[in-house]
Amino acid sequence: MEFPQAILSRLRTSGVVAGFSVERVADAVPIARALLDGGIDAIELTLRTDAGIESVRAICAEFPEMLVGVGTILTPETAKQVHAAGAAFGVAPGTNPRVVRAAQQAGLPFAPGIATPTDLELAIELGCRFVKFFPAEPCGGIEYLRSMSAPYKHLNIEYFPLGGINADNMLLYLQEPNVLAIGGSWIVNKQLVESQAWTGISARAADVIKRVKESVKR
Template sequence: MITCFPTEILERLRTAQVVAGFSVEKVEFAVPVAEALLAGGIDVIELTLRTDAGIEAVKAISAEVPEMLVGVGTILTPEQAAEAKAAGADFGVSPGLNPRVVNEANAIGLPFAPGISTPTELEAAIELGCRFVKFFPAEAAGGIQYLKSMGAPYKHLGIEYFPLGGLNAENMVQYLSEPNVAAIGGSWIVQESLVAENNWAAIASRAAEVRSLLEGSSSVQREVLANPA
């Protein structure tokens, strides 16, 4: 089923580790934000449909920043799933699990990750063919310890998670240390105030800080593996 993410997109997410989540009030902000994130080393985004500019922003980034893997978030209806696909979205995400939206995404070939926060919701997603799901709201639901406990009975199914909600530079590495977490959502990177000020350099700098933290964490992990206690 198409709802399972294609291998190439999952690999991009695993490599990126952090997906920058944001929305824009004006279409003209979309491309500069995407270019700033790329300059800082982040090449996967989740642009949410929380403003009237959302779909047009997806179109602009897809057309003008082809290096960016474009995810569309806050897809709440089947019609929005179709609009996102037509606008050039590479994948879609929702905060909750709506079978109508998942089925539409499957029908049109849009890789899709529904939101789940309980075993019941996860089983419903699995029944619909999903093996990659959004864990939301991650911190409010119980954080990484809750995810470990909730996911344990389903580990043999190869479910992978995309946690969002309350994540930041301080706790992202803890989530990414879990083998079944493919990537996390980073909504703290693109601050609304910086977008309003057209401060693209600051957004690029924040993205670069995230990449530096990730690279530092990877170096420590490699050192531990090479020199176990």
């Protein structure tokens, strides 16, 4: 299924999606609260730990105002679980037709990962018009994205770059018309989570939002 315009509009307005994984379910709600307190209301919780799905449920139940995306969806069954957990959308590092179709069947808006023109054409064939560009910086960064996406500009594909993006280079991506939002994995710092320094995460989120508002018209 195509992404609902309401979600795409939220992502464009947010600009920055905080990406993180959760080691303990007990940390999920405090992390989400810290991000909201800092002004970030969109996340990509990656399923890289056993606490992933339960953490999605907890955040969705506690913060209906948070736009909850889930990443690292690698199997059709996981796509169904993510939808049942209440997530607003899902993403993956690559383009697996079986996973894309399962997400579509479940009614989960889904952005597959692309890194090459071949990846992008496969995603387009599967009906996707919003895709994750991953890993963004190792692939060549914003210059590579501009060149790679140029032949498909008339199709109005929109991109969600992640991988190697930070506070110093994020504005280069957000100033591109076809970049809807970027993923920021540096915001939820692992050491801050381990020490439960939630105000530190809020401060990092607030700094990001301040930079975006000062430099990017969205």
